Amino acid sequence: MPRKSTPPSEPLPTERQERLETFKKYTVEHAMLLRKDDELTQRIWEPGGFAFLLLSGPTGVGKSELLRVITFRRQTRVQVVPPGDRLPLPVILVETPAPFTYREWYERVLRALDEPFIEEVTYREIGTSLNGKKATSGRGRASTKTLDEAPELRWPVEKALAKRRVLAICFDEAQHLMAARETEDLKRCWDWLKSLSNTTGVLFVLAGPYPLLKFRRVSSQAARRSTDVHFPRYRLENPEDCSAFQGALLALLKQACLAVSGREAKKTELQLLMDHWPLF
Amino acid sequence: MGLRPSRRLKDLESHPILDALVFGLRADAPAKRSTPVKRPMGGRSPVNLAEVPVYGEYR
Numbered sequence: 001m002p003r004k005s006t007p008p009s010e011p012l013p014t015e016r017q018e019r020l021e022t023f024k025k026y027t028v029e030h031a032m033l034l035r036k037d038d039e040l041t042q043r044i045w046e047p048g049g050f051a052f053l054l055l056s057g058p059t060g061v062g063k064s065e066l067l068r069v070i071t072f073r074r075q076t077r078v079q080v081v082p083p084g085d086r087l088p089l090p091v092i093l094v095e096t097p098a099p100f101t102y103r104e105w106y107e108r109v110l111r112a113l114d115e116p117f118i119e120e121v122t123y124r125e126i127g128t129s130l131n132g133k134k135a136t137s138g139r140g141r142a143s144t145k146t147l148d149e150a151p152e153l154r155w156p157v158e159k160a161l162a163k164r165r166v167l168a169i170c171f172d173e174a175q176h177l178m179a180a181r182e183t184e185d186l187k188r189c190w191d192w193l194k195s196l197s198n199t200t201g202v203l204f205v206l207a208g209p210y211p212l213l214k215f216r217r218v219s220s221q222a223a224r225r226s227t228d229v230h231f232p233r234y235r236l237e238n239p240e241d242c243s244a245f246q247g248a249l250l251a252l253l254k255q256a257c258l259a260v261s262g263r264e265a266k267k268t269e270l271q272l273l274m275d276h277w278p279l280f
Numbered sequence: 281m282g283l284r285p286s287r288r289l290k291d292l293e294s295h296p297i298l299d300a301l302v303f304g305l306r307a308d309a310p311a312k313r314s315t316p317v318k319r320p321m322g323g324r325s326p327v328n329l330a331e332v333p334v335y336g337e338y339r
Contacts, residue, residue: 247333
């Protein structure tokens with residue numbers, strides 16, 4: 001008997017909503033994703049002298065999910081921790097603030113490192129509220145201190161990175177570093193990153209769409225010290241890509257059927273949809 | 281034509297993919313499939329599901 005569908009004005013029943021959430025969280029382990037996972041993981045283990053890695057690709061291709069999974073996998077790997085030491089975090093993931101501010105970025109890094117003194121450091125900063133904006137001081141006057149580069153947060157960040165033995169920091173949405181910026185600002189940003197990389201020895205993984213690649217043109221040194229991983233879409237003219245895409249689609253359709261109907265998909269249903277795979 | 285005012289024209293469009301997922305293939309589906317349909321991207325042959333790579337969940 002056909003299932004009665006829920007009117008659009010009504011929320012889904014709990015059980016169906018849960019199935020939908022499961023589907024939304026599902027990511028298929030398809031060929032391109034696995035290749036990029038291998039590449040990125042190897043570069044994090046052995047950067048080969050590079051200080052920066054640019055992970056570029058079109059929007060929606062899976063860069064953020066790749067970073068999330070690699071970070072999670074590295075952090076949850078069983079590690080031996082000497083008594084008194086904190087658990088190492090070999091990789092951390094930080095979304096680049098938009099608009100970018102150094103202060104917000106430092107704070108996000110400290111939160112990603114689960115540093116207990118983050119709020120203490122932030123509050124101690126004269127005239128600064130938690131969101132990094134200027135605030136009135138205790139006597140009701142606005143602070144005149146320049147807050148741009150938040151140098152007082154740099155030392156805690158460097159210390160925390162060393163303590164947690166961080167190998168790589170992944171900047172998701174790294175294009176925000178250069179959004180609507182003048183060349184001089186970009187150079188300044190590059191100098192800041194280079195300096196941070198020199199003092200910490202950490203690999204910076206900058207992930208974003210193709211405009212990110214102009215970061216390499218900031219200076220010859222930026223080009224020399226960075227490498228890249230390209231995460232492209234599958235291409236229709238490449239038979240191997242078509243096959244991998246079909247595999248990914250098939251896996252998703254099976255999950256979609258589970259989400260919608262709560263049962264395994266029938267072969268006839270899958271065939272009907274798979275025959276139209278280029279439309280997906 | 282007696283279109284009820286509360287129903288939009290959009291609601292009356294057919295959604296074969298969503299319908300197939302929600303209700304399964306209907307009895308009249310084979311008749312529809314027998315209609316010659318121009319395949320997208322230049323007439324590809326049907327996909328052999330046995331040859332499609334099988335992928336699990338990425339984690």
